[in-house]
Amino acid sequence: MNQKFFSLPQERQDLIRNSAMVEFGEGSFKKTSADAIAKRAGVSKGLLFHYFKDKRELYLYLFQYAIDECIHIFDRHMLKAAYFGETDFFRTLEIGQKVKMDMVRRHPGLFRFVMRAYYERDNVLTPKLRKKLDDVLRETTDSFLSRMDLHKFKDGVDPKTLVRLLTLAAEGMLAETRAITPEEINNLFQEYQKYADMLRRHLYKEEYL
Amino acid sequence: MNQKFFSLPQERQDLIRNSAMVEFGEGSFKKTSADAIAKRAGVSKGLLFHYFKDKRELYLYLFQYAIDECIHIFDRHMLKAAYFGETDFFRTLEIGQKVKMDMVRRHPGLFRFVMRAYYERDNVLTPKLRKKLDDVLRETTDSFLSRMDLHKFKDGVDPKTLVRLLTLAAEGMLAETRAITPEEINNLFQEYQKYADMLRRHLYKEEYL
DNA sequence: CCGCCATTGACCAAATCGGTCAACCCCCCA
DNA sequence: TGGGGGGTTGACCGATTTGGTCAATGGCGG
Numbered sequence: 001m002n003q004k005f006f007s008l009p010q011e012r013q014d015l016i017r018n019s020a021m022v023e024f025g026e027g028s029f030k031k032t033s034a035d036a037i038a039k040r041a042g043v044s045k046g047l048l049f050h051y052f053k054d055k056r057e058l059y060l061y062l063f064q065y066a067i068d069e070c071i072h073i074f075d076r077h078m079l080k081a082a083y084f085g086e087t088d089f090f091r092t093l094e095i096g097q098k099v100k101m102d103m104v105r106r107h108p109g110l111f112r113f114v115m116r117a118y119y120e121r122d123n124v125l126t127p128k129l130r131k132k133l134d135d136v137l138r139e140t141t142d143s144f145l146s147r148m149d150l151h152k153f154k155d156g157v158d159p160k161t162l163v164r165l166l167t168l169a170a171e172g173m174l175a176e177t178r179a180i181t182p183e184e185i186n187n188l189f190q191e192y193q194k195y196a197d198m199l200r201r202h203l204y205k206e207e208y209l
Numbered sequence: 210m211n212q213k214f215f216s217l218p219q220e221r222q223d224l225i226r227n228s229a230m231v232e233f234g235e236g237s238f239k240k241t242s243a244d245a246i247a248k249r250a251g252v253s254k255g256l257l258f259h260y261f262k263d264k265r266e267l268y269l270y271l272f273q274y275a276i277d278e279c280i281h282i283f284d285r286h287m288l289k290a291a292y293f294g295e296t297d298f299f300r301t302l303e304i305g306q307k308v309k310m311d312m313v314r315r316h317p318g319l320f321r322f323v324m325r326a327y328y329e330r331d332n333v334l335t336p337k338l339r340k341k342l343d344d345v346l347r348e349t350t351d352s353f354l355s356r357m358d359l360h361k362f363k364d365g366v367d368p369k370t371l372v373r374l375l376t377l378a379a380e381g382m383l384a385e386t387r388a389i390t391p392e393e394i395n396n397l398f399q400e401y402q403k404y405a406d407m408l409r410r411h412l413y414k415e416e417y418l
Numbered sequence: 419c420c421g422c423c424a425t426t427g428a429c430c431a432a433a434t435c436g437g438t439c440a441a442c443c444c445c446c447c448a
Numbered sequence: 449t450g451g452g453g454g455g456t457t458g459a460c461c462g463a464t465t466t467g468g469t470c471a472a473t474g475g476c477g478g
Binding site: 213252253 | 423
């Protein structure tokens with residue numbers, strides 16, 4: 001790709017990246033047109049192909065970028081939790097949700113794009129990239145769980161199962177959402193919090209409530 | 210539409226409907242091509258337009274059909290539960306999951322199609338149809354909850370919230386799934402069962418465990 | 419052997435595709 | 449004020465795909 005892209009103002013880079021991720025997130029690689037991306041970004045198609053030699057290069061760059069951003073977000077999350085000396089599963093989760101909210105505000109189409117890219121039929125994504133995402137997801141979950149105080153859970157509660165359940169619910173909410181306005185995000189967050197609260201109330205030993 | 214479609218053998222109707230729902234379920238209305246549908250069904254495009262006057266008519270018919278099928282499935286579910294005199298939230302849910310499994314086996318693309326159709330940008334779906342789906346979803350949830358024995362839950366557990374959480378998780382799982390093979394379906398429902406079991410164990414009063 | 423009907427695949431004009439490129443605009447420096 | 453120079457445009461390209469049509473076909477029942 002054309003390195004000059006990175007000397008563009010940050011917000012212009014974001015505009016192009018976000019538009020592309022939103023469009024790629026709505027359909028398969030083949031069905032997503034460069035025209036649509038350019039139109040969404042309010043930019044000419046010529047400019048797109050000035051910075052990226054073709055559609056595939058743009059796609060692969062976006063995937064790399066999205067994964068890096070996910071890692072970055074998770075690190076911020078963990079750093080913030082560590083700063084407060086937090087080891088509580090649900091409170092750390094809540095911090096994480098707030099960090100994620102910032103991310104969704106900055107990159108509204110990122111999560112959906114990553115998911116679609118991961119399950120893309122055509123072999124546009126190399127197995128190596130797919131594995132990289134796998135690793136990131138596994139490592140972040142493990143890292144999160146290893147830092148939490150899991151004694152607070154009642155006997156028989158598997159925290160990993162719980163994380164997976166909450167992640168699935170979040171994915172379900174994401175799948176339902178169309179408009180990604182700030183207040184919409186707020187609603188999502190509040191709904192998610194409701195489920196987390198319910199689970200906390202009943203999966204923690206009573207002395208920790 | 211051409212009424213002769215209904216005098217086709219049942220399995221041929223299913224072949225065409227399922228192929229169309231799978232294709233429509235993968236992208237927006239506009240991005241889904243009649244060619245792809247015909248190809249998936251192993252049928253000529255001419256035949257498609259012989260039975261349906263255009264893409265939009267096929268789409269609307271499918272949506273109607275899908276909703277009716279959902280209602281039918283729910284009724285079977287409730288009838289089966291009533292037959293066994295079942296009033297337990299989780300056991301009824303399990304029966305429901307089994308009924309749904311049959312449905313997914315018969316109509317692999319139905320759920321995804323319905324979801325995509327509901328959130329379709331273009332106004333191909335009339336507000337009336339959208340509302341119909343809303344009503345069905347609300348009514349089935351209410352009907353389900355009204356027949357269940359909700360005293361078994363610990364104080365402070367809102368069964369409606371619980372249903373929503375489980376539904377979201379199911380949607381999340383659906384969003385993750387690509388291949389819709391029988392064994393894949395089996396795995397999904399086993400995973401779902403795991404979450405339901407965990408919740409049952411901790412949200413029910415101890416005397417009901 | 420006929421007639422009927424489901425089914426085909428070649429065909430159409432129009433739209434859309436990924437990608438190119440000469441020209442333009444605007445700011446900066448001379 | 450004049451001229452680079454680089455970010456940016458939008459018209460343009462040939463190729464493909466689009467939704468939809470239709471004359472021809474094939475096979476089956478009578």
